[in-house]
Amino acid sequence: MTLSNNEATNRLIYSGKRITIEIDGRSGFCFGVRHAINKAEEQLQKGENLVSLGDIVHNQKEIERLETQGMKTLSYADFETLKNKKVLFRAHGEPPESYEKAKDNGLQVIDGTCPVVLKLQERVRNAWEAMKKVNGQVIIFGKKGHAEVTGLAGQTENQALIISSIDDLSAIDFNRPIELFSQTTSSIHAYQYLIDQIQKKAKAGFRNNDTICRQVSNREPRLRSFVKNFDVFIFVGGKKSSNAKFLYQVCKETNPNSYFILNAEELDFNWFTNKKKVGISGATSTPLWLMQEVAETIHQKLNKE
Ligand code: SF4
Structure with missing residues (x-):
């Protein structure tokens, strides 16, 4: 076998007599x-x-x-x-x-x-101090109960209004000033749509802040183009991770031969019948060592036996 590391993309490639396996060099921990x-x-x-x-x-x-x-x-x-x-x-x-x-x-x-989250907490805190003086509202676009959102709401004495989807729009008082933030892992498209809707209705001033982390949002388009290159695609992630579920959906939509596993024990070797090129990626919470373990397991089974 040969294991090569393509320095330009940081991809790890395992090649052998039956199958080639490539780990997405841009996946893994943020x-x-x-x-x-x-x-x-x-x-x-x-x-x-x-x-x-x-x-x-x-x-x-x-x-x-x-x-x-x-x-x-x-x-x-x-x-x-x-x-x-x-x-x-x-x-x-x-x-x-x-x-x-x-x-x-x-x-x-x-x-x-995360230093990015710390900075965001500070911005939310400052916005809250400013909004209090003008009877305004701090709004956070994010998932209720998510740890990051709880941390952000805490900067506002838990007075921030948390909006999880466009359906929550009616909770906003458009006659009062509004300052809007987003959880770092929200969808850019959904956030932009929310901004447009608030913009149309706000009567007393509206300021929005682009606080979506590009470490996450940039992965979707990159993954969409990467996943197309393979006969089979293995996505490695935790079953509780919303980032993993979302990115796996992206894989499945682009390449129907995509499978979501927690670790190498969940591999089914029937997936590789008559297949030549296997791609592997993971969520922002997936360690590289775990993806390497999956690649090694496939490689040992299909290129060595
Ligand atoms: S996704 Fe971005 S903001 Fe969130 S922990 Fe990772 S680097 Fe920090």
Whole structure:
């Protein structure tokens, strides 16, 4: 077999006598998730005990890898009573109440909040201060209950109006000033549509902020063109990850021979009958090592046996 790394695209290619397998060099962790995992690993390598408030990443396999190094995952209910430990805040960020609770309980915070999210929290906080003075509204376009949205709403004393779809438009008071933000992982098209609708109705001033993270939004068009090159496409992702579900949908629409798996154990080798080119990609929460494991498994089975 040959494993080559195409430096121009950072793709990993496994070639052999039956099948060629290529990993999308632009898939895998986004910058923010990598940043949080690096913070966790720094502590674990020092032999420190570390608890992560909520899943550090929406990928069970990566969580298990970190747990074998000593990390524990904590629910929000258990966080209430945790004392005198090191606690990791993940890439999604936390509301001010979590920092206050940590301080009250003698916890040391290892802050893995993505720098992009931290900046967004600051902008939301400033907008809220400004809106309060003019009886205005801060609106967040995002998923209710999503950790990042909870962290953003916390910057507004939980007074921000959260809009998950165009159906929630009637909750907005168009006679008051409006400042709009988006969760970093929202769809650009849906956000633009919402902006257009608010623009048409707003009577007392409207400002919108482009806060969608391009680390995520750029993946869709790139993936759409990458997935076309293969006879079979394997998408590796956590079943709880909304980014994984969305990107897998993109794969399936473009290439019907696309399959969504958590790890190599879920491979079905019937998928590869009479196929020559296999592509592999993953979500922003999928580690590269997991995609490599999938590629290796296919390669060992089809090119070696
Ligand atoms: S998607 Fe963007 S904003 Fe969100 S964690 Fe990743 S890099 Fe940060």
